[in-house]
Every structure is written in C-alpha cells, then in structure tokens.
Amino acid sequence: MTDTILVTGASGYLGRNIVRDFVARGIAVRGLARSDSSAKAVEELGATPVRGDVMDVPSLRAAMEGVTSLIHAAADTNHGRTTKAQEQTNLQGTRNVYETAHAAGVKRAVHISTEAVLMDGRPIVNADETWPLPAKPAGGYSRTKGGAERIALAANGNGMDVVVVRPRFVWGRDDTSALPQLVEAAKAGRLAWFGGGTYLTSTTHIANVVEGVRLALEKGRGGEVYFLTDGDDVPFREWMTELLATQSVDTSSVKSVPRGVISFIVNTGELLAGLSGGAISGPLSKQEYATVGNTVTLNIDKARRELGYVPVMTRAEGLAELKALAAKA
Structure with a gap:
C-alpha cells in the first residue's frame, strides 16, 4: 500500500515547508485546509488539499480516510494573553486529531511541539528531554502547547506510534510571520535589548525542522520527545543583529533596557490584563519575555x-540565503 501523509496546518510556515519537502520526495501528501485560500496554497505546493478544521471531527474523519501517517503542525501560536480560541485549537483540536487518527488506523504520527512547553520565566540552559514541564507555565502558549504534547504522548500505542519534536526559534526562508514582525518592530523603534541581550539562544532553521520531522517520522520511537536546533547557540543580540541585517535593517541604534525595568513592565501589563479581562494589555507579555528575554x-x-539528525543548514548558510532572497525581492 502506498503511504499517504496528512499534514494539519499545511498552509502555515511550518506546514507548507513540510509539505513541499515530502512532495519533492514523491510522497502522496494531503494538506488540511480551513479556507479556500489555504486550499489553493496547498494545491500549489503539489499536495492534495482537504477542507477541514481540527475542531470539526467529521471533516477530520474524511481527511484521514486511507492515511498512513500524520504530521500535526496546526496550532494557535498567540504569545499574548490566553484566548478561548487558543485553548480550543491547541487542546481540544489536538485531542480531536489523535482520536480520529486512531479510529482511522493511522500508524505513525509526528507532533510538532515547542521548547516553550518548558518555559516558566526562568532561564533554560542546555535542557534535554528529561526536563519536566513546569507547574506554572509562562503563559497560555506554553500551557496549551504543553497540554497538547501530553495529549499527543497519551495517544501513543494501540497501533499508532506518536513522536514529538520540539524546535526552538524557527527561522529562515519563506517566513511570513516572525521575521516580518521583527522588521516592523525594528523600523518602528519598538525593538530593545533586554539586559544587553548577551544571553544565549538556540535556533532552528526551517530546513532543519523539516529534516528533523522527516527523521522522526521514519526513525523516531513512539512516545518519545526530540529537541531540534541548528546545533550551536548564539548570543541573542548578535543573532537578531545578523538576522535583521539580511533585511537591510540596522540595529546599531537599538537601546538596552535593564531587566528590572522590563520585569516591572511585564508584571504591570499582566496585572492590567488580568483586571480588565484582557481588554488592556502591556507592550510585552510574560510569554513573550520568556521566549526572547532569557537564555534558552x-x-x-x-x-x-x-x-541520526544532523542539521542540513548552518546558520551562516541560512543567513546568506535570506540576504540573497531579499536582494531579489
């Protein structure tokens, strides 16, 4: 029987790069699409679009008919205050996906998680997969993605192997979300270095994420978690400076803000958001600060x-590629 892979979140940044890679390898790929525009994007990648939503179980049943493998990349990545939509998508949506996959006889699944499941606001240094999830996550994204990961791992067994991968700070070509937001913030004068920005961060080029997902699907042990990165760490300020330079953005005038000031801003914003039911929010959430303001x-x-994971794209190669693409734009 020919393998057929279903990718949820197929038109998103991660999803479309995964789809593109598997299609190039001659694998039959279906992409779950919530809208006509998403379906068109999936079709243009060479995959078969199937209309559906992780919250719509009948549509999931139809999408998974005859599917042998699953890559669950759909998620609400909002880093602000937790929303009902985020809880539904990341928790109930994930539960729907794996329950339907079991019923459909799917044999292998890769769950796209994140290092954010470990975040509680403290530095994360050389973490491996034995680190426990925190009792008090930094924010809604960490909490709901941690919950989604638990759901995925609980689904392992009874004929289906579920493997979890956790990339950190996904970047590279075709980024229509994080990089444009960083460029906009820098040009608007909203970018600042936290405590000098000298703390270290891991990163994961999109090509390395795709490679890790492919290997996890082929070789990963069911019920196991695997971190994915570019293989080396870099000071956050140096990294942001290099990344933004590929878009001709100069960061020499970006100021450093003391951590005490940042902590006050974050805590005040969280308090106001709580008191106002989210109607008022600060310029930086605790989730955002945990993600970009500490060693990870x-x-x-x-x-x-x-x-057998080996990064296929070095940071220098990825930066050079971004610079070349920007020059052609």
Missing part, C-alpha cells in the same frame, strides 16, 4: 543519537 539553549544529543 537545548541539547540535541538524543536526536543525533536516535534519529
């Missing part, structure tokens, strides 16, 4: 050892 470095020895 990850150990990928397990992925190297068990998956």
Whole structure:
C-alpha cells in the first residue's frame, strides 16, 4: 500500500515547508485546509488539499480516510494573553486529531511541539528531554502547547506510534510571520535589548525542522520527545543583529533596557490584563519575555543519537540565503 501523509496546518510556515519537502520526495501528501485560500496554497505546493478544521471531527474523519501517517503542525501560536480560541485549537483540536487518527488506523504520527512547553520565566540552559514541564507555565502558549504534547504522548500505542519534536526559534526562508514582525518592530523603534541581550539562544532553521520531522517520522520511537536546533547557540543580540541585517535593517541604534525595568513592565501589563479581562494589555507579555528575554539553549544529543539528525543548514548558510532572497525581492 502506498503511504499517504496528512499534514494539519499545511498552509502555515511550518506546514507548507513540510509539505513541499515530502512532495519533492514523491510522497502522496494531503494538506488540511480551513479556507479556500489555504486550499489553493496547498494545491500549489503539489499536495492534495482537504477542507477541514481540527475542531470539526467529521471533516477530520474524511481527511484521514486511507492515511498512513500524520504530521500535526496546526496550532494557535498567540504569545499574548490566553484566548478561548487558543485553548480550543491547541487542546481540544489536538485531542480531536489523535482520536480520529486512531479510529482511522493511522500508524505513525509526528507532533510538532515547542521548547516553550518548558518555559516558566526562568532561564533554560542546555535542557534535554528529561526536563519536566513546569507547574506554572509562562503563559497560555506554553500551557496549551504543553497540554497538547501530553495529549499527543497519551495517544501513543494501540497501533499508532506518536513522536514529538520540539524546535526552538524557527527561522529562515519563506517566513511570513516572525521575521516580518521583527522588521516592523525594528523600523518602528519598538525593538530593545533586554539586559544587553548577551544571553544565549538556540535556533532552528526551517530546513532543519523539516529534516528533523522527516527523521522522526521514519526513525523516531513512539512516545518519545526530540529537541531540534541548528546545533550551536548564539548570543541573542548578535543573532537578531545578523538576522535583521539580511533585511537591510540596522540595529546599531537599538537601546538596552535593564531587566528590572522590563520585569516591572511585564508584571504591570499582566496585572492590567488580568483586571480588565484582557481588554488592556502591556507592550510585552510574560510569554513573550520568556521566549526572547532569557537564555534558552537545548541539547540535541538524543536526536543525533536516535534519529541520526544532523542539521542540513548552518546558520551562516541560512543567513546568506535570506540576504540573497531579499536582494531579489
């Protein structure tokens, strides 16, 4: 029987790059699409679009008919205050996906998680997969993605292997979300270095995420989690400066803000958001600060050892590619 892979979130940044890679390898791919525009994007990638939503179980049943493998990339990545939509998509939506996959006889699944499941506002240094999820997550994104990961791992077994991957700070070509937002913030004077920005961060080029997902689908052990990164760490300020330079954005005038000031701003914003039911919010959420304001470095020895994972794109190569693409635009 020919393998057929279903990708949820197929028109998103992660999803479309995963779809593009598998199609190029001659694999039959279906992409779950919530709208006509998403369906068109999936079709243009060479995959078969199937209309549906993770909250619509009948549509999931139809999408998974005859599917042998699943890549669950759909998620609400909002880093602000938790919303009902985020809880529904990341928690109930994930539950719907794996329950339907079991019923459809899907054999292998890769769940796209995130290092954010470990975030509680403190630095994360050389974390491996044995680190526990925190009792008090930094925000709604960490909490709901942590919950989604638990749901995915609980679905492992009874004929279906579920493997979880956690990339950190996904970047690179075809980024229509994070990089444009960073460029806009820098040009508007809203970018600042937190405490000098000298803390280290891991990163994961989109090509390396796709490679890790492919290997996880082929070789990953069911019920296991694997971190994915570019294989080395970099000071956050240096990284942002290099990344924005590919878009001809100069960061030499960006100011550094003391951590005490940042903490006051974050805590005040969280308080106002809580008191106002989200009607008022500060300029920086606790989730955002935990994501970009602290050391976050990850150990990928397990992925190297068990998956044979080797990054296919170095940071220097990825930056050069972005610069070349920007020059052509």
